[in-house]
Amino acid sequence: MGLLDMKSQLQLKTDDIKQKFACFNIEKFEIFSSTNLAYRSRAEFRIFHKDSKIYYAMSDKNKKLFTINNCAIVDKNIAKTMQKLLLKLQENEILSKKLFAVEFLNSTQNDIIVTLIYHKKLDDIWSEKAKEIENILHIKLIGRSKKQKIVVSTDIITNIIKINDTKYLYEYKDTTFVQPNHEINQKMINFINQHIKTGGDMCELYCGAGNFTIPLSAKFDKLLATEINKTSIKLSKQNAKINKIENIKFARLSSSEFAQAKNKLREFRRLKELDIDLLEYNFSTILVDPPRAGLDEQTLFLLKEFEQIVYISCNPDTLKENLKTILKTHKIKKFAFFDQFVWTKHIEIIVILESI
Numbered sequence: 001m002g003l004l005d006m007k008s009q010l011q012l013k014t015d016d017i018k019q020k021f022a023c024f025n026i027e028k029f030e031i032f033s034s035t036n037l038a039y040r041s042r043a044e045f046r047i048f049h050k051d052s053k054i055y056y057a058m059s060d061k062n063k064k065l066f067t068i069n070n071c072a073i074v075d076k077n078i079a080k081t082m083q084k085l086l087l088k089l090q091e092n093e094i095l096s097k098k099l100f101a102v103e104f105l106n107s108t109q110n111d112i113i114v115t116l117i118y119h120k121k122l123d124d125i126w127s128e129k130a131k132e133i134e135n136i137l138h139i140k141l142i143g144r145s146k147k148q149k150i151v152v153s154t155d156i157i158t159n160i161i162k163i164n165d166t167k168y169l170y171e172y173k174d175t176t177f178v179q180p181n182h183e184i185n186q187k188m189i190n191f192i193n194q195h196i197k198t199g200g201d202m203c204e205l206y207c208g209a210g211n212f213t214i215p216l217s218a219k220f221d222k223l224l225a226t227e228i229n230k231t232s233i234k235l236s237k238q239n240a241k242i243n244k245i246e247n248i249k250f251a252r253l254s255s256s257e258f259a260q261a262k263n264k265l266r267e268f269r270r271l272k273e274l275d276i277d278l279l280e281y282n283f284s285t286i287l288v289d290p291p292r293a294g295l296d297e298q299t300l301f302l303l304k305e306f307e308q309i310v311y312i313s314c315n316p317d318t319l320k321e322n323l324k325t326i327l328k329t330h331k332i333k334k335f336a337f338f339d340q341f342v343w344t345k346h347i348e349i350i351v352i353l354e355s356i
Contacts (some may be wrong), residue, residue, distance in 0.1 A: 006036040006342060013347055014337050017316045021335075024323060030336040032187045039342060042180040043074045044103045045082075054089060054096050056082065073343065075182075077110045081139060085114060088133045095129050105174055108182050111157035113174045115142040122150050142174055163189055163215045170209060170239045175231055177208050184340045188312070188350060189215050192287075195334050195352055197308055200284025205255040205299065210236035210248075212287060212312075217245050224281060226253040249276055255290065259298040262305075284308060294318025304329040309353040319349060330355050 004012065014031055048057035048067050055067040070079060081104065089096045098120040106112045116130070122143045130152045134141040140157065143150040159170040159178075163186070172178055179185035189212060198219040207213050207225035209232050217223055217240075225248060227233050233252045240248050252270055253261065260266040262278055271278070286303060288295060289312040295303075303309055303326055311326070313319035330353040338348040 006033070009343065010339050013345055017337070017347065017349075020316055020320060021323075024327065024332065026332055026335050028335070030191075030334070032184065032191070032336060032338045034181055034184050034339045034342050036342050037072050038075050038079065039181050039183060040073045041075050041078070041106045041108075041182050042104065042178065043071065043078055044101060045071075046101050047099045049099075054086065054099065056086065056102070074104070075106055077106045077112055078104045081106075081112055081114065081137060084137055085133070085139075088136065089116075092129055092133075094126055095133070103174070105157065105172070105178070107157045107159040107172065109158055109160060111140075111159070113140045113142060113155060113157055115144055115174050118143065118145045121145055122148055126150070127152060161186055161189065161211075161215065163193055166215070168215050168239075169242050170211070170214075171235055171242065172209060173231060173235065176235060177229070177232065179211060179340070181340045184338050184348065185211070188212075188338055188348065191334075191336055191338075191350060192216065192310055192352070193219070196285065196310060197354070200307075201281045202285040202287065203258070203281070203283050203306070204287040204289075205258060206289045206291075207236055207250065208232050208289075210239045210250075212289070213248060214239055214243055214245055216287070217248055220285065221247065222281060223248040224251065224276065224278075225249070226251050226255070226258050228252060228254045249274060251276055255288070255299040256296050259302040262302060285310065288312065290318075292318065294322050300325045307355045309351075311351045311353070313349045313351070314346070316347075316349060319351070323351070326353060 010033055018029055046057040046065060048055045048065055057065045057067045059065055098118050099116060100119050101117040103115040122145050127150055130141050130143060134152050140154055141152040142155055155173050156171050159172055161168045201222040202220040204213050204225040207227045213223060213225045233250050236250050251274055261268050261271060283306055285308040286306040287310040292315040300322060309330055332351060333354050334352040336350045340348040
């Protein structure tokens, strides 16, 4: 797809997916495009060592490394930091020796975390040199090695999302799952916010750090959001507190565990400890944002109990399979493509469904 212009490659991949979903007779597909360059706020590069020098590198389809001088799709702050960082690392053998990879995570506020990944144990001398670079480059630096993580100052960055006239502030960590395209993420939240039916209570599975939960909270009386990752649950609670939102409860449960609890197949001490009684919720809406594998059987069975479903998918194949079950009880209200990964075959999809 890299040989096509942006408009053509977007048309190509959406046409392909439309054909895949033709069996459902969907009346209208909406398409939301992205800036074609400098859009990606998260990136990871290998480090290639040659003749006492280091270079950023990537892998081709055969997993063979090739060096790069720059990367056109990373956002401007990452691009600028990449070059300055490489020069500083090159100057110091303590920081460059056995350096394996570098990860970048940048926020909407150009608050950036850089993680240096090594094939060696890191010591106090490494920390001192890393602190010097952190101060010079105005970044937040982390060192990682096997069973080791050194946070030089902090591993938290601040992100701001504006929905309509309201600004929402989020805190993220280096290991937090975040949408990698800030522009498209905002379009996705706006799309859901505009088209969902309000009222009743909402359940969200795979809530992450509250990316969708927090701005959608004004649409519902109460929200229950679940996530299996401990760090993400902790951050989601903190983000709700920062934004002074009090109608959300967060629980560390997998989607299948929530389904078991909702269907009274199993009791969870985690829910009791948080004083969460599922009988007190009048659920009208469920939002799911599963991994590429899609929804498991228990969760799919659970969806039929909700009047409204918002399904966010990063994999058209598993979405199609899941829809075969969901469309027995629901009909598609909105179907939209979001070009989160420009110049690739990948695309994000949001489907809003209502009960028949």
